[in-house]
Each structure stands twice: as C-alpha cells, then as structure tokens.
Amino acid sequence: MSASSEPSIVIVDDHALFRSGVRAEVEGLLDVLAEAGSVEEAVRLIGEHKPDVVLLDVHMPGGGGAEVIRQVARTAPAQRFLALSVSDAAEDVIAVVRAGARGYVTKSISGEELAAAVERVRDGDAVFSPRLAGFALDAFAGSVPEAEVDPELDQLTMREREVLRLIARGYMYKEVAQQLDISARTVEAHVGAVLRKLQLSNRHELSRWAVERRLVD
C-alpha cells in the first residue's frame, strides 16, 4: 500500500453548492486539487492535475459521470474514479460502475467515511456501499442459461456472496473479515473480484440497467 500523504482529488459535480460542501467536509483529510462543473471542464482538469482519485457525480448534463470516465480513459486509462450520487436507482449506479468507476457511495456519506473510501480507491481497491452490494446480489441472483454462462464472469462464488451480504447488512470491511474469519486483504480481494464481474459480465440484468440509463440521459 502506498499510504503516503493525503490522497489528492478532483471533485466533479455540476452543483457548486455541493462541491464546496464536499471541499469543506474533507478539509485536512484529502487534498482537493480542483473542482469541475461540466464534462468538458472535468476532462481538461483531470488531464492537467492528474489526481489520485476523481470524485464523480453520476448525474451531469452532457452524458453524466459515465461520459467523463469514457473520455478520460482514452488518454489516461489508469485514472481512478469514485462515483458519488443522490440517486438510488440501479441503472444509474450500474452504468457508472460499468463505465469504470471503482466504487459508489451516496452523497449523504460523512467526511471521514468519504476520505476512507477515497483512500481505498487510490490503493486500487473497490468501494461498495450497502446499496451497491445489494444491486450486485440482485444482478447475479437467479440462474443464467447453461449454454451462455461464463463462470468466470457471470456468477458469484459462495464466498463473494457472503461478503456482499454482510456489506449489504451494514458491516464495515473489517467487521466482515472478523465475521468470516478471514483477513481484511481477502475481503478486499473478494470485493475487487465482484467489481470486475460487475464491469465485465454480460448478464442481461447488467446490460439492461446500463442501457436504460443511457437512453434516459
């Protein structure tokens, strides 16, 4: 882990009020390099400042957070994003996660929790809120036709399901580790694997959510 000084971030949100709110809350915990209010501004500022993590609003005019990820990924595929949203709708969350965000938290999260989540994303881990865990369980519930199943991507392992269920029940990562009697690193690994499946699997639940979102925008 490269737990050096405080992680640097760029805040992307079309509401100035919200940006300054976040900035005030993470004061001293995170190093805010810049704020962007539109997709174009975000792409430019992220390219200029190269932050450790981009805090990304899901809903923005001009394609939303998913569009920012797609454009930045052309020049800087390694850039890490954490999605932040007031929306609880599965299609919003899944669309931005499938575009490449490494996690999703709701805007009601506290400053400390947000800082911890950013740190985790900076270190290459995934951040699952209880709600995202619920979506993942929903998406991978039920069976897929045998012929189409890619066990690597289209199904969760028993352990991954257990981890997700505990997160959905409101357990912190270290509490999950305690409960399952595994190390925190192993929990991280399971969550990372689920993120990969969420992003790459072609299960129709996931595609459907993502497609619905793009049509709505």
Next chain:
Amino acid sequence: MASAAEPLREGGATRRGPLRRDPGRGIVGGLIAGLGNRVGIEVALLRVLFVVGVVLSGGLLLAAYAIGWAIVPSVDVRGRLVPARLSGWAGRRGLHLGFGVGLLALAALLVFRELGLWWSDALVWPLVLAAAGAALLWGQSRSRVEGRAAAPELPPRAALTRQVEVGAHEPQEPSPFLELYRGGFGIALVVGAGLLFLSQNDALGGARDAAFTAIVAIFALALILAPFIWRLGRNLASERTARIRSEERAEVAAHLHDSVLQTLTLMQKRAGDPREVAALARRQERELRGWLAGDRDDSGGGLASALTAAAEEIEDAHRVKIEVVSVGDCDLGPDALAVVGAAREALTNAAKFAGEGGPISLYAEVDERRIEVYVRDRGPGFDPDAAPADRRGVRESIVGRMRRHGGDATIASAPGAGSEIALTIDRESAR
C-alpha cells in the same frame, strides 16, 4: 459501409433523420450515398439500381438526380449540415445555380432524345414540367418550416442552415409576395403539365377517356396539395408537443410549491433544532424521490415496499436514519406480513436504544425458499444473555412472532459493537 460512415455516427440522428446528401462517400454528388444512409441499403446496390433505372427511364432518372442534388441539403465530413444548393433560392447565387441546373438537365434530356433513349414527347415533357412544379412547391413548404425555426436575427442564408427536427414556435414568414408567386408558379407548372399530357394524348376531346382525365387530374391535385397537408400535420404535431410540455411544467411547478417550498419554510422556522431540520429534510427527500420515481418503478404492494414504508415511518417517529437495501421481492402473504411486523419491532427497538450511534441498516433478501431480514444498529450493544428487562420484552415479541409463523429470530450483540437482529422464515410455497 462501416469505416466510411464513422463520422456520421457521431450524431446518430443524421443516419435516421431527413434525407441528406453525403458527398464524403459519394461519387458525384453523394445523393445515392445519402439515400443509402437514410434507408439503410447498401450504397453499391443502390448505384447499380440507379444506373439500370437511368437506362430504363430514358434518362429521366438522371434529371431527377440533378434536381435532387440541387434541393437536398448535404452533410460535410463531420456530419454537420450544409445548406441545399437551392435553399438560398431568393438569393442571386441560388437563382443562377437553379437556372444552370435546369439548363443542364434540359441538355441531358435533348441528348437522350437524339440518341433514341426516349419514350415519347407526349410523356417526357409533361413529366419534366410536373417535376419542376412539384420541386418548387416542396421547396417552398420546406423553406417555410425551416424559416420558422431559425432565430430572427440570423441572415436568411444562415437561417436556412439550421436543422429542423420539430416544428418551432416563432413564426417568421418569408415575404408573402414571393411565396404567393412561387406557389402559384408551381401550381401552374403542375396543372399545365397535366393539360399538356392530356392534349398530346388526344384525351381532352373524347369523353371516352374521362376516367383517364380524372386520374391525371387527381394526380396533379395530389402533387399540389401534398406539401400543404404535410405541413399542416407537422404544425398540429408541434402544437400538441408544446401543449403537453406546458401542462407538464405546470404540474411540476404545482408539486414543487406544495411540497418543497412548504418544507423549506418549515425548516427556516425550526432552524434552531438540528434534529427536527434533519427529519424534515429527510421526509422531503423521500417524498421527492418517490414522486420522481413515480410511474417509472411501480413496485408497490410487495415485501420490499412494505419494509421501506415501515422504515420511513420509524425514521419519522424517532428521527433516525435507516438505510434499506433489499434483494428480491415477494407478495405480502401471511409469512411476509409476519416478517414485516417483526422487522418493525426490531427497527423501533434499534431506533429507541441505538439511534444515536449512526444509521440503522435494514437488509432483506428473498429467494424462492426463504425470506431473511437483518436489522443492524451501531448503538452501544449489550450482552444478550443479560439483557435488561425492557429490552427482553421487545425481544420476546419479535422472537415470539416469528416462531408463531414457523420462522426464527436471533439476536447478536456485544457491548460496544452494536447489535443485529436476524429474522428468517421459510416461504409457504417452499414448505
């Protein structure tokens, strides 16, 4: 057609929108390529068909191509719209261009006539006249619609460049005189073509060809009226859209006034009580969310929405935050109702004793076999074996209720680590 068509894909509308020439991919004027874009047929096939058509029609199709080239606007390499050659018809350049195109078409026709690729004078000349008249009428109807959409301060040429997808609101008529003149000229051309055709076929004299006369007359009439009817339909549609929009806006305004503004006023009054303000804000947020989700997600009536409703009620009553996550759903049978009742007790319990510690989590999972609900709080926790009497009472009611319905409830807690109540029950269908 994949690689060459790439730039057009940028604005998906261009591919399925109105007919546009596509000189980037075309050989001569891009008309066939544009047609291919529009109807989604392989361009090469269209080209072959076109050549065959030119020969079969004695060159008429070539004239049609020239007219099409002149009046159909084109897109440039980036998919942007370029005005039609003849869209600046009133302008000097447009007039010259139109004149030149007309002469060229005439020359081509004469050449074909000399070469013997010809049907008969009686058919071709009236058709040429009719085509010219129809082109004028159509052009007029199109430019009027486009003129309306353009901003008033734009010069005419720039104004015509604006792409029109839906009829717009500010009518900006071109000079009525010019319009009348052009319209009258077009009608005269079409009618004249019909008459010429009839006289050349000796149909005007004999009543035996009355039916034939009528058909030709109707054809000419249809050619004249079509653009007007088309425009009428378009105006009606755009009016309807505008009306629906304003109705929707009124509804949103009324809703915001009734709910959000009221809440904001209340919050200002109660500014001294943070918990009350937070509770008000949360209730408003929930209400607004429900309204926004509205018809999109009609999940009412199931276990998940019953649990959400219970959680919201307790949030309001105890001013705590409850995070609800549910996976799967089922109908509210007796077993599900028992779970909702027990979950409500558990939530109330957590809100009373552990509401200060942070949000309460409610997680529900339903599959074919069973229902599981977990209520977790971040309060001080307790030793379940040495529970205080008042808490034991609640516990009994939760556990007792679940057992009566054939389910079970377990409580896990430790001092300092919050507590979690797990409710499980097998579904009736699976028993």
